[in-house]
Amino acid sequence: MTDPTPADEAPVCSSRGCRAPASWALRWNNPRLHTPDRRKTWLACPAHRGSLGDFLDARGFLREVAALPTSHTLEA
Numbered sequence: 880m881t882d883p884t885p886a887d888e889a890p891v892c893s894s895r896g897c898r899a900p901a902s903w904a905l906r907w908n909n910p911r912l913h914t915p916d917r918r919k920t921w922l923a924c925p926a927h928r929g930s931l932g933d934f935l936d937a938r939g940f941l942r943e944v945a946a947l948p949t950s951h952t953l954e955a
């Protein structure tokens with residue numbers, strides 16, 4: 880009766896192929912697809928925050944970047 884799924888599912892980076900735990904939420908909106916108050920969220924690990932953020936920012940989609948609340952903060 881072992882459950883292989885971690886009880887606390889850590890959010891994982893949205894970058895393709897990356898399985899690192901995410902520590903940032905990039906909130907974005909594509910005005911051609913979404914109403915102005917709609918927010919899509921990409922999660923990013925520290926290594927991909929820049930590249931994902933640049934991708935969205937270059938298209939004018941990036942609205943805000945928020946640090947994810949983590950229950951395992953190492954830098955408290």
Ligand SMILES: [Zn+2]
Nearest residue numbers: 892897924927
């Ligand atoms: Zn990543």
